[in-house]
Amino acid sequence: MTTIRIQVSARAVDFTAETNIPETLVTKSEDIRPGLIATANKVLRAYQLPEIDNTPPTETTPGTLALADVAAERTRQNEKWGEQNHPDGTGPREFPLAAMGGESVFDAQELAAQATRTTDHRAANRMLTWKDILLEEVFEALAESDPVSLRTELIQVAAVAAQWAEAIDRRNNQGDAA
Incomplete structure (x- = not known):
């Protein structure tokens, strides 16, 4: 299980997202980024907060x-x-x-x-x-x-x-x- 914290301006939303990728294989955030971003955006929408830009830097x-x-x-x-x-x-x-x-x-x-x-x-x-x-x-x-x-x-x-x-x-x- 991977827990991430998303902070948007002065408000923060905490949530837990499960992945089927073993922690030992997750060496970079990019390995699980798309799934976590999608999950995070669902939570952010629920709180009527701006979504995370999924455009890779x-x-x-x-x-x-x-x-x-x-x-x-x-x-x-x-x-x-x-x-x-x-x-x-x-x-x-x-x-x-x-x-x-x-x-x-x-x-x-x-x-x-x-x-x-x-x-x-x-x-x-x-x-x-x-x-x-x-x-x-x-x-x-x-x-x-x-x-x-x-x-x-x-x-x-x-x-x-x-x-x-x-x-x-x-x-x-x-x-x-x-």
């Missing part, structure tokens, strides 16, 4: 491959560790680099400000890298103590990381075309 859809890999990694993390609930450990007066075993004289707020200055400088001089952008977002997140602002920054971290992975995919695809 294409490589030209922004983020498709990278975000699918992120979702798969999250599934692996949940299977390995279960639900995790840790303190955030963030805030403007935290010392994130000290957590790596060294003594840090820079608090999170100072690191975020320096990362922003570095990113701005490197962008102005056409030397900007994905590393610069990601570190700026990470340090901005580490400097947040407000949960709403922290969440916003973490979404930005995830978006930059996904975009970086997409850029790597594009480079790899360009190499395949050559």
Whole structure:
């Protein structure tokens, strides 16, 4: 039996769909996707919610491959560790680099400000890298103590990381075309 959760906007519909495919054979969501999508759409119709688009994603859809890999990694993390609930450990007066075993004289707020200055400088001089952008977002997140602002920054971290992975995919695809 395969259980999936479908979230549509702020509403969620939970349901269970049975398949005759043994779990050991299901290695990708595509293996059972059509049957689950059909079942999900029946449930969504019953709740008068928008149905799932059954059009397979294409490589030209922004983020498709990278975000699918992120979702798969999250599934692996949940299977390995279960639900995790840790303190955030963030805030403007935290010392994130000290957590790596060294003594840090820079608090999170100072690191975020320096990362922003570095990113701005490197962008102005056409030397900007994905590393610069990601570190700026990470340090901005580490400097947040407000949960709403922290969440916003973490979404930005995830978006930059996904975009970086997409850029790597594009480079790899360009190499395949050559």
